[in-house]
Amino acid sequence: MSYSNYAFGRLTRYTLKVHNAIKSACVCSNSLQRILNKRFIRLDIRNQVTQADNLALRELRPYQKECIETCLSKFLDHKINRQVVSLPVGSGKTVIFSNLIKQIPSPFPGADKVLVLAHREELLDQAYKQISKYSNLSIEIDQGGRIAKGNANVIIGSMHTLGKTETIRIEKYNPAHFKAIIIDEAHHATAASYRRILEYFGANKKETHLFVWGCSATVRRYDGLALKDIFDEITYHKDFLDMIQEKWLCNLRVTTIKTDVDLSKVKSSSEDFIMNDLSKYLNVESRNDVIVRTYLELAAQRTSTLVFGIDISHVESLTEMFRKRGVMAHGISSKTKPHIRATILKEFKERKFPVLVNCGILTEGTDIPNIDCIILSRPTKSPVLFQQMIGRGMRLSPEKDDCLVLDFIDSYSQIPDLATTPTLLGLDPTVELKDENFCEYDKEKPEKEKPKIIINAPTKIRITEYSNPFEIIDECSGAQHIQKFSDNAWLRIGEDSYVLSLQFYGTLKIVKENEIYYVTHKKREYPRHITKLPITSDSLESMIHACDKWIKATYGLKYAHIVASRFAKWPFEERSSIKLDDKGD
Ligand SMILES: Nc1ncnc2c1ncn2[C@@H]1O[C@H](COP(=O)(O)OP(=O)(O)OP(=O)(O)O)[C@@H](O)[C@H]1O
Structure with missing residues (x-):
């Protein structure tokens, strides 16, 4: 994304005005956030990456660079503000976000701080070490006895400390001064403390002015839709076998x-x-x-x-x-x-x-x-x-x-x-x-x-x-192992695709694209709409778990059993009527 100097100057003046308005209002209102979040006033600070930063970037592994580029492109070009990446343990997630934070554009002048959240002391210290190694940014840790003043470019906060119900520790931070929240080990992000922090920063909504980025080796959703509240998309995945x-x-x-x-x-x-x-x-x-x-x-x-x-x-x-x-x-x-x-x-x-x-x-x-x-x-x-x-x-x-x-x-x-x-x-x-x-x-x-x-x-x-x-x-x-964790009659119909008949409620179909599983629901009655369900996962097992939960939540326990279970008493002709090819819908 590039801007001409002329446009950049005009936009900067415009954003300054908006920013002052925000300052007086102290915390962004939803409507202001929506205005601010428009990409045309998002400043591109990628040009400001220093020579030292370039040196560090050259040391990144190819997949680490690819991950950063993909996430920034999804953020800037596709407006996906709340992303989670799925990378195996030891792949250098801390290294990735230490390099990513320098490249995240400020939504408006003054909003240039980053909050890094984690739930364990080791993770906080590791983030401190890697961010110091890869940038010249000032960093403070806010955890228990380590009390941050709040002036640094990067605040590494314990979710236990900042997510407490008494809000004294978090209130020194003005959400309008932040451009991003990074969540390490993001599979914990559904916990109440994380939710409180995200809500305080206004990052609990899709339209947030912040870039919310999480990483985890286990972006699994046995609870079906829980992580969906926190992140809008899994934007990058690499399998540990490939690694x-x-x-x-x-x-x-x-x-x-x-x-x-x-x-x-x-x-x-x-x-x-x-x-x-x-x-x-x-x-x-x-x-x-x-x-x-x-x-x-x-x-x-x-x-x-x-x-x-x-x-x-x-x-x-x-x-x-x-x-x-x-x-x-x-x-x-x-x-x-x-x-x-x-x-x-x-x-x-x-x-x-x-x-x-x-x-x-x-x-x-x-x-x-x-x-x-x-x-x-x-x-x-x-x-x-x-x-x-x-x-x-x-x-x-x-x-x-x-x-x-x-x-x-x-x-x-x-x-x-x-x-x-x-x-x-x-x-x-x-x-x-x-x-x-x-x-x-x-x-x-x-x-x-x-x-x-x-x-x-x-x-x-x-x-x-x-x-x-x-x-x-x-x-x-072998695909038969699905039966070990699901009672439903899933059928494998292609290398990475599976279907489940819901009888009169239509069919669910799971497919894998770019290493991520997606699921669509095709209604049986005309017009046969196909809708993409808000469930994605990096593993088949968690995908099936999530779909099974969705079925129970949507149709109730009794009907879920009747329509989907392989143990249910219903005519098998229904099941065999599913088209066993991987094309079409
Ligand atoms: N580009 C790189 N160059 C050199 N070493 C690297 C690079 N990326 C990661 N490492 C090293 O790999 C190890 C794992 O990195 P890191 O702790 O960031 O991984 P992680 O994915 O956060 O792991 P975990 O999930 O276990 O927390 C560290 O020793 C780190 O220094």
């Missing part, structure tokens, strides 16, 4: 270890297992011993192994078990004092000891590129958490060829919503895997070492090794 192939992320060697602990007895909430219950079943000596022995067998030569445990007591018992078997291990949890945590992390980064055990601390935002082995000893139903845990090992680092993932799948019984490496790849988690080696560790164990209370303690494990994620895909691919 591995292009060598921007390191290869994963995956070893699944199936133990015969029966997870079906562990209590769950709608999101994940209940931690206390999980710990009761899984934090047992025999299982911890299997974990350490597996490490010794398969990963002892690795330099930096990160272990995910269930809770504080699990971190303590696993650390002790590693030490008992002669492995130098440290544990960190919420109980660890901050200065001790910092020292342990520093030494782990310097490869001074090989095993670090944690629970819930080193997930999002932890940047320790030397991690070359991940032990998942904390089963989860949350694909978001699962991906975040694996992501800690996918960063590139010199002297690191790949990252070994030891994925403990604690159940021979079928838990359809358990997150495992196959589910990460969108595959059926309960698929029968080939080439399994049976190990019966407990047979070797002296009687006296056996745990006193055995609750489903593992006696056998099955180990399956894959040298890269593509092998898992080769082994487990």
